[in-house]
Amino acid sequence: MIPLFSPHQTHAIDQLAQKQLGDDGWELMNLAAQQAWSVAERLWPEFKRCYILVGPGKNGGDGYLFAQWAHQAGWQVTLCQITPPKARLSQRAAKQVIEQGIKIESFSAQALLEADLVVDALFGIGLNRPLGKPWNLITQAVNLAEKPVLALDCPSGLDCSTGQAHPDTITASHTAAFICHKIGYYQLDGRDVCGQVHLCDLNLDPSLVSTFQPEAITPDIDDFNLPKRRHNSHKGSYGTALLIGGDYGMMGAIALASQACLRAGAGLVKVISRPEHQIPLTQMQPELMVSHDTALTQQLADASVIAIGPGLGQSDWAWRLFEQACQTQKSLIIDADALNCLAQRPFHYHKWVLTPHPKEAARLLKQSVTQVQQDRIAAVKALQKRYGGVIVLKGSGSLIYDGQDLLLCHYGNGGMAKGGMGDILTGLITGLVAQGISLSLAAQMGVTLHAYTADQLAKRDSESHYLPSDLLQHWLI
Template identity: 40%
Template sequence: MQISTSALYSTAQIRQAERQAIERLGIPGRELMRRAGAALFGHIQQRWPEAGELTVFCGSGNNGGDGYEVARLAIEAGYRVTVFEMADPEQLPADALSAYRDFVQAGGCVSTFEADRSAITGIVVDALFGIGLSRPVAAGYLPAIAAINAAAGPVVAVDVPSGLQADTGCILGAAVAADLTVTFIGPKQGLYTGAAADCRGDVVCADLQIAELLGQMAPAGHLVIGTRLPKRQRKAHKGQFGHVLLIGGNHGYSGAIRLAAEAALRAGAGLVSVATRAAHSALVNIARPELMCRAAEQAGDLEQMLDKADVVVVGPGLGRDAWAQTMFDCAVAASKPCVVDADGLNLLALGNSKRDNWVLTPHPGEAARLLSCDTRQVGADRFAAVTALQQRYGGVALLKGAGTLIGDGLRTYVVAAGNPGMASGGMGDVLAGVIGGLIAQGFPLDQAALVGAQVHAAAADSLAAEYGERGLLAGDLPPRIRELLNR
């Protein structure tokens, strides 16, 4: 299996690299700022070559210095430039103050932003806050952020969109919604998960010619770029690709187990069985006869099916009644590799099980129940949440949502693909089935989770590009997943 990833870094690592550049490599901080400004202006010119007007919002730190630097370059290139200062420039840190004075020497002048009177024209550059923001945006900055977001022109964020926490991807009260983010030194982990999806726009990284310093650090996370499965041998047979048993489909929820089961088939499992309520056992495979469906009303009904299975998927449409508890307990007691989803996770939250050979696939609400907290805490730091899930329950934890996170105890992966069309019933069932199907084929649990999340999201993106996001159904995904896995 080939998995392509890109390294992500924490703000602490970025600061460390910057310090090392100054102290070890002897690169002045002012030179790094010049490089940042040049990279930023270069990307603006590349993306909008016909532009000739710039409005820059400068804050009180080095991010503001980057703003003054790009404003100076724009003046020298003949742009019409307006700069709004949100803090006294004379109180800036030394390097940012130097950038401000160079801007003034180049013929620039600053204006004080007035929410109801200041005109915002051309490309808008957000240089209010950098990676250091750790508390809610102060009230005095809120009108500026609102004005940036209401501007007619495209918005470029300097390093990170102002108001976005660079480590967690959560919004600290309010945030700039950028069309382009030019981030410096290395990609920040918070740009790819949570609320960042609505703020970052396209992301490009300017390493400021000090990339080798980050190369000496273990990344804080890994952004999944793409995956590729190995080609099958011509002599292959179904026994080589595993047997998935899916358990679920309580009264009123037969569709969930049906979606998950077909997804396991489309992911390439050799055999797929379904254990469900007797009332559903003759119905689930009507439109998909390749599924082997059997009634399971009590623990004894599962014994033979569990013996034959290579991997178990428990939870889609399971419910939380006595039957669900019995089915869940049997699945966990079998000690087979397991994918736990939906109500399987809610039942898991009632106990204290921990295993190395399962994949847990909660959405934020289920994660909150598993961690005995609320969804706001999960959303406030998704990286911390997926780490806590893995540490408490073992195995591989997959935290769904915008910027899905996969943690295996050693590394954290981010799948930034996906779109709002996936906000419909059954999407998680399909994901659970795909992961189960990949595990059945012999892929390690972490790789199965990673590839499953990536191809699931990529299939949804492909369909949304073709037909639009609204009306995207979970049942639309399995055929497209098959296509992508075979590329």
């Protein structure tokens, strides 16, 4: 698992490191430039010309010193300075490279196009506002040039607290992350503009970083294992899952969720849907035990875990099923239209997993989608405080929060933006809970496995081609 920190925390770690080293920041700036250069040298050994964009702050200082390392390695270095350095260390760095014969020039589109590599050392992690002129014109030119870009600590224009990319944010091929991974790399636009992230730890003692509580943890697929099944077991050993949904015209949603629940390993999977869906659902997946709402009371009593929402709708039928399910005191997985029911009649419960996407989260919080996306961490924590249980806030960098631990999923791709993908996740989490896995761990495992499998399918079939139902055949863990 990788700890993720905010820019504010990173600054605090930097200040503490300076204090321990008895340094004013110069040594750390040199280490940052050296380690970033090592990243470039490793990634592009055949390159010989780099164009370095330097800003007025400390990130610009990193860029000046990066130029020094590239120059010493025999590269043709062009330093582009938009405004003179303002930060004391950046002024010192600029003076040093000038003394070594490295020229500092104004912006040149021609020099940009002639470079093998562009180094973004404009603003780093401190920027949390849109880029104004002339900076946005420079970043536009970089993106239009379509050159390999190495961002030092953060692509200019990205808010590293939220992952929101302001207009004209530089799209980097790779990012050299100084000291620690920032949470903004893996949320919203972060993964689109950061490219591959390389940690440059500046040789700091790991205990220095570990003294700070990270904003979140991002798990790796290897951190999870599906429960092992004993030879001496039977279907009753792995729980009974009941999934409720599939109003008229939406049978596919409950079908996908139920099939995913089976594939996740639940011993018995039962479905409550419209009477007209009983035969087609059974024909689609013979292992499902399908009935309609006249059997609801008994099915609720028999279930180990209940999932409600996929294709549920908002009819009187849907509301009746929702209200009965919520009265059971069983473990619940609440998704889709069941979340919309909850938003209208909110209550707090400790034994459920809620899986909203941003629009559903906005309804639950009585906010706008923009407010949710501007601070997803605050949103997921507010949801958990208001509703209890475990919250999965879906999106780019899905968040899982149980009131104590916050996890961020760094897997997933744009191909997951298809109808039915959330239904698969609901069924997967439900199947894991049915087998006795805790709600929190099931949510973490489900989200990670779901997104990781999608990534493998995207590599095989392309993001546009694969379907949510393809995940049913390819759980990869």
